Amino acid sequence: MPKLIHRVTTVVRRIADAAQGVRTFELADPEDWALPPFTAGAHIDVHIPNGVVRQYSLYGDPAEGNRYRIAVRREDDGRGGSVAMHCDIGEGTILPVSLPRNHFPLREGRHHFLIAGGIGITPLLSMMSVLRREQAPFELHYCSRTPVETAFLPELRSLAANGDIHHYFSRAADPRRHVQIFNRTRGSRAAGELTFQPYGR
Numbered sequence: 001m002p003k004l005i006h007r008v009t010t011v012v013r014r015i016a017d018a019a020q021g022v023r024t025f026e027l028a029d030p031e032d033w034a035l036p037p038f039t040a041g042a043h044i045d046v047h048i049p050n051g052v053v054r055q056y057s058l059y060g061d062p063a064e065g066n067r068y069r070i071a072v073r074r075e076d077d078g079r080g081g082s083v084a085m086h087c088d089i090g091e092g093t094i095l096p097v098s099l100p101r102n103h104f105p106l107r108e109g110r111h112h113f114l115i116a117g118g119i120g121i122t123p124l125l126s127m128m129s130v131l132r133r134e135q136a137p138f139e140l141h142y143c144s145r146t147p148v149e150t151a152f153l154p155e156l157r158s159l160a161a162n163g164d165i166h167h168y169f170s171r172a173a174d175p176r177r178h179v180q181i182f183n184r185t186r187g188s189r190a191a192g193e194l195t196f197q198p199y200g201r
Contacts, residue, residue, distance in 0.1 A: 006098065006099065007047070007096050007097065007098060007099075008029075008035065008036060008096065008097050008098070008099065009029070009030060009094060009096055010027035010028060010029065010030070010035070010068065010094070010095050010096070010097055011027070011028060011029070011030045011092065011093070011094055011095070012025055012026070012027060012089060012090065012091050012092060012093045012094075012095060013026045013027065013028045013067065013091065014026040014091060015089070015090065015091055018071055018151040018152055019148065019149055019150055019151040019152075019153075020148050020149045021073055021074045021149065022071055022072070022073050022074075022119065022149075022151040023071070023072055023074070023085070023086055024059075024069060024070070024071045024072075025069070025070050025071075025072065025085070025089065025095075026067050026068075026069050027067060027068040027069070027070070027095060027097065028066060028067045028068075029066070030094070032066065034065040034066055035065060035066065035067065035068060036099050036100060037062065037065060037100070038058055038062055038068070038100035038102070039062055039100075039102050039105060039106070040062055040102075040105070040106045040123070040126040040127040040129070040130045041057075041102050041103075041104035041105050041106055041123045041126060041127060042057070042058050042062075042100040042101060042102040042104075042123075042126070043055050043056060043057045043058060043100070043101060043102070043103075043104075043123070044056060044058060044068060044070070044097045044098050044099070044100050044101075045097060045098035046070070046085075046095055046097050047095065047096040047097065048081060048084050048085060048088070048089070048095070049084070049088060049089075049093070050080065050084045050088065052079070052080055052081045052084060053081075054081040054082075054085075056070035056071070056072060056122070057070070057071075057104075057122040057123040057126075058070060058100060058122070058123070058126055059071055059121075059122040059123065059125040059126055059152075060125075060126060060129070061126065061129035061130070061133075062126060062129070062130065063129070063133070068097065068100075070122070071119060071122050071151060071152075072085045072086065072119075073118070073119040073151075074086045104123055106127045106130060106131075110137075111137045111138065111139070112127070112131060112136065112137070112138035112139070113138070113139050113141070114127065114128070114138055114139065114140045114141065115140075115141045115143075116140070116141070116142050116143070117142075117143040117144070118143070118144055118145075119151065121142055121151060121152060124140065125152060125155060125156075128140065139164045139165075139166070140156070140164070140165045140166065141166045141168065142156070142165065142166065142167050142168070143167075143168040143169075143170065144167070144168075144169060144170070145169065145170050145171045146169055146171050147167075147169060150167065150169070
């Protein structure tokens with residue numbers, strides 16, 4: 001009977017800053033084998049060397065079979081996982097991870113209405129990669145504090161070919177104006193045309 005695989009050994013190939021307080025990690029097989037596949041919206045458990053296990057959404061394109069990409073916002077008042085990822089993990093670090101799981105799959109629909117706040121953008125980036133490849137229309141409404149704290153702005157520009165992207169900065173304008181823009185955009189389409197993909201895990 002074949003042995004069941006519950007954990008995958010990965011190595012950190014690349015680390016980069018995506019915004020103030022947000023760091024991205026590119027994980028790959030140490031011998032460059034293909035990694036177990038994942039679908040848009042999936043996440044993995046990351047076994048950090050300090051013994052902590054944290055779940056992070058995969059934000060890359062599922063078609064890329066040779067790497068997992070995660071983003072971690074540093075929370076100094078958290079339980080230590082994000083600080084350990086920012087301070088203790090470097091390129092070349094071995095990180096065991098779980099097989100990808102998906103409790104937030106991309107649903108079928110004629111027009112996708114994606115809503116994210118802060119670091120919750122990560123699984124939606126993966127979904128937008130799929131929607132763009134399928135030439136499916138979508139809109140993203142992305143809420144964050146300020147532009148400097150908004151992760152993945154370059155990626156969002158490159159993914160905007162088939163959909164509108166609306167930013168809402170809570171510390172840069174009157175929040176009531178954001179609500180008006182959101183309601184106006186949402187109201188411009190019939191309810192039957194929209195597939196909502198809110199994310200708040």
